[in-house]
């Protein structure tokens with residue numbers, strides 16, 4: 015065996031139940047890049063191990079090499095989905111980065127509320143919504159200024175690649191700790207205790223009906239045709255490489271209405287050709303320039 019081959023077969027995680035080699039890591043990184051756009055560097059061996067060892071165990075396999083053979087095979091589609099779900103980071107919380115919701119309430123919603131009450135269509139998008147805290151925070155912000163929103167043509171589209179988090183969002187059930195950032199008045203108005211001994215609360219029907227959860231891969235095809243007045247795309251492109259980030263912004267910006275708002279994560283920035291179409295409007299907040307507006 016050559017030295018190079020030996021190196022790719024050496025276990026990367028010491029004293030582990032299952033051997034994970036550089037070759038296995040390269041296979042896993044290749045699949046997650048191709049299918050989800052997520053860029054994993056070699057330094058992520060411990061993360062990959064801790065997130066996927068339970069899959070190897072559940073499938074009663076003996077090593078990551080066997081797991082890779084499974085996800086690489088033609089029959090491995092379902093497990094590739096499980097792998098992506100296990101490797102995505104779903105951290106989120108209600109009213110995360112609160113300045114975005116203040117901007118939405120103060121600078122964007124007044125015009126949209128008037129538009130909706132006059133019979134207009136209002137569409138907001140939470141792209142990479144995780145388990146629903148972000149789209150429900152958008153909905154709660156809307157309800158705080160427009161409690162009658164459910165009776166108008168107002169919808170929040172909530173999308174993610176991971177069906178598990180979408181199911182949690184759709185159920186709309188959260189424990190009291192998760193709901194702590196939600197102002198008490200909004201919590202009381204729009205959530206009800208489950209009274210099943212778990213201490214959990216459920217989003218009321220009217221709140222849940224404002225949000226439509228759908229599976230959507232940001233590097234796949236996007237079926238929607240209509241435009242949005244605001245898009246939240248936060249804390250997801252950070253996992254993509256620079257070219258993929260640029261491509262997402264280039265596809266997303268045409269889906270924003272003129273003067274529509276784009277909110278991105280605290281450590282992200284819009285890059286590439288989309289930059290010229292957007293104007294800064296606060297911390298990690300952009301507005302789409304109206305055609306004809308000067309830069």
Ligand SMILES: C[S@@+](CC[C@H](N)C(=O)[O-])C[C@H]1O[C@@H](n2cnc3c(N)ncnc32)[C@H](O)[C@@H]1O
Pocket residue numbers: 049050051052102103104105106107110141142143144145148173174175176179230231232233247248249250253279
């Ligand atoms: C860290 S969470 C961010 C959740 C929320 N936007 C926030 O800021 O709190 C990242 C989410 O992006 C999703 N994700 C990762 N890659 C994706 C892709 N290619 N397409 C759609 N969603 C993706 C993950 O499943 C995860 O739920």
